[in-house]
Amino acid sequence: MSKVAFIGLGVMEYPMAGHLAAQGHQVCVYNRTMTKAESWQGEHGGHLAISPSAAALEADFVFTCVGNDEDLCSVVYGDQGVLSGMAAGSVLIDHTTASAQVAREIAVIAAQQGVGFVDAPVSGGQAGAENGALAIMCGGNDEDYQRAQPIMQAYAKTTTHLGPVGNGQLTKMVNQICIAGLVQGLAEGVAFATNAGLDAKQALGAIGGGAAGSWQMHNRGETMVDDEFEFGFAVDWMRKDLGICITEAQSNGSQIPVAQMVDDFYEQVQALGGNRWDTSSLLRRLPRKDR
Numbered sequence: 001m002s003k004v005a006f007i008g009l010g011v012m013e014y015p016m017a018g019h020l021a022a023q024g025h026q027v028c029v030y031n032r033t034m035t036k037a038e039s040w041q042g043e044h045g046g047h048l049a050i051s052p053s054a055a056a057l058e059a060d061f062v063f064t065c066v067g068n069d070e071d072l073c074s075v076v077y078g079d080q081g082v083l084s085g086m087a088a089g090s091v092l093i094d095h096t097t098a099s100a101q102v103a104r105e106i107a108v109i110a111a112q113q114g115v116g117f118v119d120a121p122v123s124g125g126q127a128g129a130e131n132g133a134l135a136i137m138c139g140g141n142d143e144d145y146q147r148a149q150p151i152m153q154a155y156a157k158t159t160t161h162l163g164p165v166g167n168g169q170l171t172k173m174v175n176q177i178c179i180a181g182l183v184q185g186l187a188e189g190v191a192f193a194t195n196a197g198l199d200a201k202q203a204l205g206a207i208g209g210g211a212a213g214s215w216q217m218h219n220r221g222e223t224m225v226d227d228e229f230e231f232g233f234a235v236d237w238m239r240k241d242l243g244i245c246i247t248e249a250q251s252n253g254s255q256i257p258v259a260q261m262v263d264d265f266y267e268q269v270q271a272l273g274g275n276r277w278d279t280s281s282l283l284r285r286l287p288r289k290d291r
Helices: 013-022 034-044 052-056 069-076 100-112 125-130 142-152 167-195 200-207 215-225 235-252 257-271 279-285
Strands: 003-007 026-030 061-064 091-094 116-119 134-138 156-161
Touching: 003 013, 003 052, 013 026, 013 034, 013 061, 013 125, 026 034, 026 052, 052 061, 061 069, 061 142, 069 100, 091 100, 091 142, 100 116, 100 167, 116 142, 116 167, 125 134, 134 142, 134 167, 142 156, 167 200, 167 215, 167 235, 167 257, 167 279, 200 215, 215 279, 235 257, 235 279, 257 279
Parallel strands: 003 026, 003 061, 061 091, 091 116, 134 156
Antiparallel strands: none
16 A cells, blocks of 8 residues: 555545545545545545645655646645655655646656656546546556556546646547537527426436437436536636646647637536536526426
């Protein structure tokens, strides 16, 4: 078993760190809101630290999962950042959905002090984290990945090594681009079914086993019909992710018109007060006869 540190205890990270403790690893956690770390310790044991640096001391593996590039840099760099506490030979694994550029920058700084780095964004949502069934997209050299992979198995359904640092983040961008179009299509289908006088849940059940079926349909279809959105992956976070995708697309010459359009639609959802609604709340901006 290894000594590990986990930085960030949001709705996904809290159970992810819990899975590590359940596997027998010695886990030290840090969270900006200390009461959350105290709650985690009360539930899972282990240790808590007053700074990212303190959490990382003597750790074989340090996991970070925070909000965005700025948040990530704040817990990695400086006197209180994890790199100031990590020893040569340890590995930093970042689960934040961030830019590929910040991943590459961290990898360079980490290597200067003999620390390995893997950018490893995840997909699967809160349910995937709680059930230990996340898909993890990894970038980094093979040695660092091979060391980190058995530890990540505590909460992973799949882990895939996709090449050098940054490729994990680029693959997560592909994931979010695909999801954006899927959720918009599902929202339009639910609204259409309702307006056509169909039992929308029955219609989704009929098509869910065919070519239209998707994770979004199976996990969000019925709640969309019920107009329930007070859960799940927040619109604010999806807009952050799509912003990263749009910036990268401009850099590499890609055209992602559907993702850009859906980002505009999410801006409309935010204007309705849906900043913290689940991403399936795209439905809220479409007319439905049952409202």
